[in-house]
Amino acid sequence: MRRTKTILGALLFAVCLMFTGCGCPQESACQANKFKASVDYKIVDGVIVLDEPQRAPGQKSMIEFRANPLETVRVGFVGLGMRGPGAVQRFTHIEGVAINGLCDKYAERAEGCQAFLEKAGMPKAKVYSGDEGYKQLCESDDIDLVYIATSWQMHVPVALYAMEHGKHVAIEVPSANTVEECWQLVDAAERNQVHCMILENCCYDHYELTTLNMAQQGVFGEIIHAEGAYIHNLEPYWKHYADNWRLEYNAANNGDVYATHGVGPNCQAMNIHRGDKLDYLVAMSTKSVNGTKIVREQMGEKADTCMHGDQINTLIRTAKGYTIDMQHNVMTPRPYSRMYQLVGTEGFANKYPTAGYTFKLDQLKSIATEETGAPNIEALDHHSFAPASVVAEMTEKYKHPVQKQLVNGQPLQQYSLSVGGHGGMDFIMDYRLVYCLRNGLPLDMDVYDTAEWSAMGELTRISIENGSKPVKVPDFTRGDWNKVKELKFYFAD
Numbered sequence: 342m343r344r345t346k347t348i349l350g351a352l353l354f355a356v357c358l359m360f361t362g363c364g365c366p367q368e369s370a371c372q373a374n375k376f377k378a379s380v381d382y383k384i385v386d387g388v389i390v391l392d393e394p395q396r397a398p399g400q401k402s403m404i405e406f407r408a409n410p411l412e413t414v415r416v417g418f419v420g421l422g423m424r425g426p427g428a429v430q431r432f433t434h435i436e437g438v439a440i441n442g443l444c445d446k447y448a449e450r451a452e453g454c455q456a457f458l459e460k461a462g463m464p465k466a467k468v469y470s471g472d473e474g475y476k477q478l479c480e481s482d483d484i485d486l487v488y489i490a491t492s493w494q495m496h497v498p499v500a501l502y503a504m505e506h507g508k509h510v511a512i513e514v515p516s517a518n519t520v521e522e523c524w525q526l527v528d529a530a531e532r533n534q535v536h537c538m539i540l541e542n543c544c545y546d547h548y549e550l551t552t553l554n555m556a557q558q559g560v561f562g563e564i565i566h567a568e569g570a571y572i573h574n575l576e577p578y579w580k581h582y583a584d585n586w587r588l589e590y591n592a593a594n595n596g597d598v599y600a601t602h603g604v605g606p607n608c609q610a611m612n613i614h615r616g617d618k619l620d621y622l623v624a625m626s627t628k629s630v631n632g633t634k635i636v637r638e639q640m641g642e643k644a645d646t647c648m649h650g651d652q653i654n655t656l657i658r659t660a661k662g663y664t665i666d667m668q669h670n671v672m673t674p675r676p677y678s679r680m681y682q683l684v685g686t687e688g689f690a691n692k693y694p695t696a697g698y699t700f701k702l703d704q705l706k707s708i709a710t711e712e713t714g715a716p717n718i719e720a721l722d723h724h725s726f727a728p729a730s731v732v733a734e735m736t737e738k739y740k741h742p743v744q745k746q747l748v749n750g751q752p753l754q755q756y757s758l759s760v761g762g763h764g765g766m767d768f769i770m771d772y773r774l775v776y777c778l779r780n781g782l783p784l785d786m787d788v789y790d791t792a793e794w795s796a797m798g799e800l801t802r803i804s805i806e807n808g809s810k811p812v813k814v815p816d817f818t819r820g821d822w823n824k825v826k827e828l829k830f831y832f833a834d
Contacts, residue, residue, distance in 0.1 A: 410781035417442025420491030561685025569603025596802030626650030697726030
């Protein structure tokens with residue numbers, strides 16, 4: 342009898358496969374039918390592979406792209422709600438900048454930012470407003486850089502219009518919401534030969550910068566695994582987003598829609614599209630409990646459910662066989678965390694919930710130079726974090742060159758603390774953007790970073806909607822991912 346049931350069960354499962362076309366439960370197949378990906382895909386040996394467009398004639402790779410130096414970077418800001426005003430304020434502290442345009446859907450927001458310019462002794466900027474005010478700003482001949490801090494839904498329309506009018510763009514995170522939009526950004530940058538940089542501030546956090554330099558100098562040996570996340574209970578903040586755009590987006594979309602804070606620093610440490618590439622990912626989601634509750638409370642008749650699961654988990658594998666573990670949770674009461682871990686063959690770095698490092702003394706001795714030397718200790722415990730004295734010595738020795746850049750006679754790290762912006766990392770990000778544009782250098786983050794990190798949103802959703810099938814990560818470099826062997830930060834001297 343048991344054998345008969347087993348045979349019947351196998352037959353039923355085979356029938357299910359015939360009708361669903363995948364090895365997932367019927368419910369998952371139904372979910373997949375409700376969701377239409379932005380690009381076509383096929384399933385090859387159990388892996389979802391998205392169509393990748395060929396590079397069009399006339400387009401050129403943006404790997405290590407250098408634009409002509411700009412003596413003065415003339416910037417226009419689009420989106421002056423939550424993040425935009427802080428960016429305007431920070432730019433008033435950067436030498437070689439002219440703020441020529443302020444744009445927001447609501448004119449009073451743009452006008453309100455004139456106070457930052459007045460305080461800094463800068464001329465008033467021209468104000469643009471309305472649903473399409475950004476077009477007039479992008480068409481202006483006194484703008485070199487368009488700095489975009491709008492709602493996510495407007496990031497790509499503004500960026501594309503700006504690039505088609507010859508402007509460099511810097512876009513808040515996530516810079517795009519779909520894989521199709523990511524390809525549009527890549528194509529526009531390649532076609533017009535202009536920069537398209539993601540404004541991923543967490544890459545400039547003091548801990549992340551120092552740890553990145555340690556990784557690049559071999560302190561941790563070979564980096565085989567990394568972890569990153571965006572864990573931030575947004576319950577107190579949902580009502581503050583203009584026109585409720587962020588809650589509406591979460592209500593309508595599942596997946597890791599805000600992955601860049603975690604995946605960005607990890608990709609830099611792993612030299613993604615600079616000797617390695619993201620190969621494929623698998624994602625899964627819990628059901629929506631708190632999300633649905635919040636949506637019903639705040640959106641009323643506009644929505645009854647929340648597509649976005651309260652917790653999203655993603656595993657990514659690289660072409661070289663390394664892994665990245667990602668989490669996203671903005672719905673439950675958890676302490677803020679970006680996780681940020683680097684796991685190396687010879688050491689370990691961890692920022693949340695407790696910052697610390699684990700080092701191997703033999704490794705530190707083997708890579709010691711005249712400048713860094715090795716810690717003046719006899720032994721290190723590999724089963725716990727290094728003592729505070731050792732960490733202090735190592736972090737001082739391995740400060741990233743960006744942190745040591747001089748600004749008004751002060752190291753950039755120190756100067757950034759006086760300006761502010763998430764502990765100074767926002768200012769470092771803005772300063773480096775302007776510095777590279779003024780000196781005609783490749784930016785720290787290019788359009789392929791922008792696409793790879795932003796694509797996580799839809800790629801994870803495709804996996805979730807197909808019963809957590811593996812999804813191949815598109816190669817936005819179109820084969821150029823191995824031309825450069827390591828991430829570099831460029832300097833004029």
